[in-house]
Amino acid sequence: MEYLHVAGLEHSYGSQRVLENVSFSIRAGERLCLLGPSGCGKTTTLQVLAGFVKPDRGQVTIKGEPLDGMPPEKRNIGIMFQNYALFPHMSVFDNVAFGLRMRGLEKKEITTRVGDALTLVRLPHTASKRPAQLSGGEQQRIAFARAIVIRPRLLLLDEPFSNLDARLRLEMRTELLDLLRELDVATVMVTHDQEEAMAIADRIAVMYKGRIEQIDIPNEVYSNPSSLFVARFVGETNVFDGRAMGHDKVMVDGLGEFSVRKNQSIANNSKVKLLVRPEHIELAEKADMNGQWNTVEGTVERLLFLGHRTEWVVRKGEARFLVWQSQPHSLMRKVGDTVTLRWRPSDCFLVASEHVNA
């Protein structure tokens, strides 16, 4: 059952098109993440939902009710801004109470609901403080409390973690996810960080140049990217130019023939890109080899020990392979050694070459 439905959004700033036929819908309680680089249109989409930007074309409906032309104050949508946008001249209590006062609630109920919201984000003792007296993480939690205390129909999160340092970011990510699960509110989040998107979202919409490139569950977006752009933006990928031979074989320039996962949409003999994730490539002993693996022999050019994994760059001719290994035995090799790389045909895939976006 569709809860929020977005159909055919088009928008331009002057001569620059920022949204091109953006359509998606989410179910009640679902968390969708708009993921993409800056300028991809994700923030504009969020502002259209909030009512700050009126799209040139397209429609937004919540439970079948169209939102066109409805001003932001009538939409009952909770927004958490990238910089939190806490009112500096008001106490934490007044910040959280703002939306409730606008709704003309009784004083007693406002006090109760603000108290509950502050307890939910575990900051009841900050009620009388000013936003400037709070740490970044605390400010974020207050901004969250302010957004959800109005019991919004939809929650919008704009780059919620970008203003936090790395350690706090991980902490707040789990905390926010727990809160969102508890509240069960339909959420649209915007981010440029693929890990954040995967951690929070039920589904991810990868955006590029104003269009949605792919919309799917995180696992599918990662292991089955629909384009070179998606493959490169979501995780690291080795990319090689080649020519398709049937639906499940590819001839890569300078490396030879490889078997790949079947892709019916690729035309025979067309120019393609072969994509392999670095963690799917293994270092093999020669003896292990059999016909089921794709193999390449190359020279170790670089070796970086990063603790939880070792990062290798293996070279063959002009081609370079990025390889991530978690096994400690890989430490036995050194730069200049000849190694054999192998990966399963099901772990690599082809995308059409004319889709050269990235």
Place this chain on the structure above:
Amino acid sequence: MHKYALSRRGWLLLLIPPLIVLGLLYLLPVFNLIRISFVEYDPQVGIIPNYQLGNYVELLGDGFYFEVLWRTIRLSLLTTLFCALLGYPIAVYLIRSTGWRQTAMFIILLMPLVTSVTVMSYGWLILLGRNGVINLTLAGLGILDTSRQLMYNETAIVVGLVHVLVVFMVISIAASLQSIDQSWIRAARGLGASPATAFRTITFPLSLPGLRTGALLVFVLSMSAYATPTLLGGTRHKFLSYLVYQQAISLYNWPSGAAMAVVLLISTTVLLFISSLYAQIGAMRANLRTSKTGTISGSMNAGSET
């Protein structure tokens, strides 16, 4: 510490030149002014270096002097009020407009500062005079049968002062409006505030510091204004600065002029002090209010947790 950071002594050294300039050009003359205001004056002999309170006693008994002092304060307050009422919308327009509109607005605002006050006051003369543009137009339209005296009254003084000084108000307010993050307004809108409510609850309170600075500037400048009130107010509506001028330059009675100037200085300072006290009390009361609501919710939370 940063390589190029100045030591404490370095900062003090840097402070010395402005301190010297301030001391020579401001503190010394003011000290001298205060000193002269206590000196005795005889029309035949001139200044007698005999320190006494005679000049002040004379002023306190002078009804005319108090009338002028009161007019100066009253019209300065009115000027400040009208500058605020007129300046706020202009500042909002200035912030919101872009390109040539903003430039044009700036030029219009800065024009009075570039033009000499005398020239401008004669400009008002052309508009407001007995045979001025406004009188002739109104007579021509048949609204007035005889031309009215629009010049040489208190209204003309306020009109002229507002014209010259509104730019200070606009620039102060515009500066504080500029520092208001648009995301605050958007947050307020998203939480259910109409544009008017967002202005009342967010924009206006956050622009108050600019309004206060602008008001202080305009008030101080109009308290000490000389040319505009003299030219537009005529002989019957004098400002205190004119009386000081008259005593010191026309009558050569420096001690009496100095005493008047000191009273002007003191009344301006007292009024500024009252206004800053008022602002501080306001801020204190706001803090008290938020901490009160805080404790209410705090105790409520404690209750809900136990």
